[in-house]
Amino acid sequence: MIQFPYGISDFHLIRTKGYLYLDRTVAIPDLETVGRQLVFLRPRRFGKSLLLSTLANYYDLYTADEFPTLFGDLAIGKNPTAECNQYLILRWDFSKVSAQGDLAAITGNLFRHLNECIKGFAQKYQAILKFPVTVYAEDALASFDSLANSVKNSGHTLYLLVDEYDNFANEILTSDPHDRVRYHDLLEGEGVLKxxxxxxxxxxxxxxxxxxxxxGVSPVVLSDMTSGYNVATSIYLDERFNALCGVTQDELTLLLQQILQVHQQDASKVVDILDVMRRFYNGYRFCEVLTLPLLYNPTLSFYCLRHYQQNGDMPRQMLDGNLAMDAGRIRYIANLPAGMAVIDQILDETHATPLRQLETRFGVEQLQRVQHDPAYMLSLLYFFGVLTIADVDGMGRLVLAIPNLVIRGLYVEQLKEQTLPRFEDQQTAQHLAENFYQTADLQPLVEFVENKYFAVFSNRDYRWSNELTVKTAFMTLLFNDLYYIMDSEAVIQRRYSDLLMIIRPNMRRFPLLKDIVLEFKYVSLADAKLTAKQVRNQSREALTALPVVQTAMQAALAQLQDYRQALEAKYRQPERLHCLAVVALGFERVLWQAL
Structure with a gap:
């Protein structure tokens, strides 16, 4: 049985207790040559802490005797560098520093953490330190000076590892976008962090x-530290380190083969399982080289694989609770003055989201721009891990996109909260959606959209097609990754369906669920030559009979006919497949017809 290091970032524990370790030590020589002071950014739960723990054990003077055990069978173990086991290691983890309170409170929290780390260091290396380390309760910077002097005068040097350097600054920024005072005090002038x-x-x-x-996660703090710390080399977009954290498909394939063998399941299931994991967990790219393979989120991948190993099946809930807090990052952007327009833009898969370059300056002077400038919002969402580099367009601009269905679900949930703030309406929407999954009867949901959603969506700043507006409304209500693999603009025989809802393989055993394809069309009131009042006063039958509506409906049905043939051939359950054409008449009425 594979021991997955789920929630474990201690390299020594992983290597001595037989946990799975995906070897990333081949990158160590390049890390040494690229610079002596490095900054490496990745989203939460992507393996940064394990990387630091790996470096700590590789370079620590005290782990030299354990080198064969820890690294012998790894890439670096076969050809270690000259700096192996040459340093004393000091680690700080700023995720342990609370951002609550005023500047004095935060400074106190930071100093306590630094001092505790310094005390632990002094205890660990007391046998080789020739001079004592003095810890100053009220001044951890002086404590650090004392430690550094002791190390140098003892004939050694330090390797300093700082984890989540931006954590409490990010917390201040995202908890209150208007709270410039505490952020300014932390970083500007003689701020404690600077x-x-x-x-x-x-x-x-x-x-x-x-x-x-x-x-860290983002470069939020870097620009305000620049004058105080302008010697670091940023390597987070360097193609050599694209896969330094994350999991590759080849690695997942080997792990799945082992798990299926233990469960005596057919090895051919690897393809189907990988297809589901790819849609939910894959899609990350951290450089501009498009030929490099996309990466899987390691925390979510191990969560899924561990569940399969224990139960012989995929987990019902594809989003591990440990990543649910990423929804707060999207909520932060959505609550900015221009935030919802950016969210709408991201959710539109028919139009690329280009960016001339990733913005890397998020200091005090740029806080106002973060609130209004889409380039800053998109960049921040990239660093938070809820957008990724999908392409580079013909002008050399980065094209950002949602990496996978788990993250898309977070966006959709935020959109639902914005459009249906009342809990009662959210409950009604959930009930109607669950009924639709079983019946494919769209009418109750149509009436809900007309009465609740159109009043909100018709006033939103949609820059492109109104068809997108209608599709977004229904996707928001119907999105459910518990039952479905839900693709918007999914490719079927080189054509694109608007919304494809295919039952997840492990949920196909439940006979009430339906496979569903929806194709949306939009007819403006001007094209129908009707006013909003006239539309509201006519019956659905009369509106459906309008020539302009019939033209749109027949076009949608013709597209669905092509999709049906492809999907029936692939899933071989034609009795479960329902294809629905949906035509919106302005933002007043929705008409639909089953194929």
């Missing part, structure tokens, strides 16, 4: 620190 990194820079220049490796 001063800390000035001390790190000075210690490195004096030979007390040999190497620094800093991880």
């Amino acid at each position: 001063t800390l990194f000035k001390v790190i820079k000075a210690s490195a220049s004096e030979g007390k620190i040999s190497r620094v490796f800093i991880t």
Whole structure:
């Protein structure tokens, strides 16, 4: 049985207790040559802490005797670098620093964390430190100076590892976009965080620190640290380190083959399982080189594989609760003045979301731009891991997109909260959707859209087709990754369906669920030569008989006929497949017909 290191980021524990470790040590020589002070950014739960733990064990003077056990069978174990086991290791983890309270409280929280790390360091290396380390309760920067001096005067140098360097600054920024005071106090002038990194820079220049490796989620803090710490090399878009964190499809394939063998299941199931995992967990790219393979989220992949190993089946809930807080990052953007227009743009798969370059300056001076400038919002969403680099267009601009269905679900949930703020309406919508999954009768949902959704959606700033508006409304109501693989603009025989709802393989055993394809068309009131009042006063039968509506309906039905043949051939359950043509007449009425 494979021991998945789910929630474990301790390299020593993983290697000594037989947990799975996906070897990334082949990158260590390149990390040494690219720079001595590095900044590496990746989304939450992508393996950054395990990477730091790997580096700590590789470079630590105290793990030299364990090198064969820890690294012997890994890439770096066969050809270690000259710096292997040459340093004393100091680690800080800013995710442990609370962002609650005023500047004094945050400074106190930071100093306590630094001092505790310094005390642990002094205890660990006391046998080789020739001079004592003094810990100053009220001034952790002085404590760090004392440690650095002790190390140098003892004939050694430090490797400093800083995890989640931007954590509490991000928390301040996203908890209240208008709270510039606390953020400013942390970083501007002689702010404590800026001063800390000035001390790190000075210690490195004096030979007390040999190497620094800093991880985080976003570059929010970097621009405001620049004058105090302008010596770091950013490697987070370097193609050499694209797969430094994350899981590849080849790795997943091998793991799935082992799991299926244990369960004595047919090896051919690997293809179907990988197809589901690809749609839900894959899609991440962290550089502009499009030929490199896309990456899977490691936390979600291990969550799924561990469940399959234990139960012989995929988990019902594809989103692990550990990533649910990413919804808060999307909510932060959605609540900005121009945020919902950006969310709408992201959800439109028929139009690319181009970006001249990723914005990397998110300091105090740019806080106002973050609230109004789509380029800043899109960049921040990329760093948060809820957008990824999907392409590079003909002008060299980055094309950003939602990486997978798990993240799409977070966007859809946020859109639903914005359009249906009342809990009672959300409950009604859920009930109607679940009824639709079983009956394919769209009429109750149509009436809900007319009465509740159109009043909101018709006033939104949709830049492109009104057809998109209608599709977005129904997708928001129907999105359900518990039952379905839900693709918007899914390719079927080189054509695109508007909304494809295919039952997940492990849910096909439930006979009430239907496979559903919806094709949307929009007819403006001007094209129908009717006013909103006239449309509201006519029956559905009369509206359906309008020539302009009939033309749109027949076009949708013709497209659905092509889709049906392809889907029946693929899934071989024609009795479960329902194809529905949906025509919106302005933002007043919705008409539909089953194929």
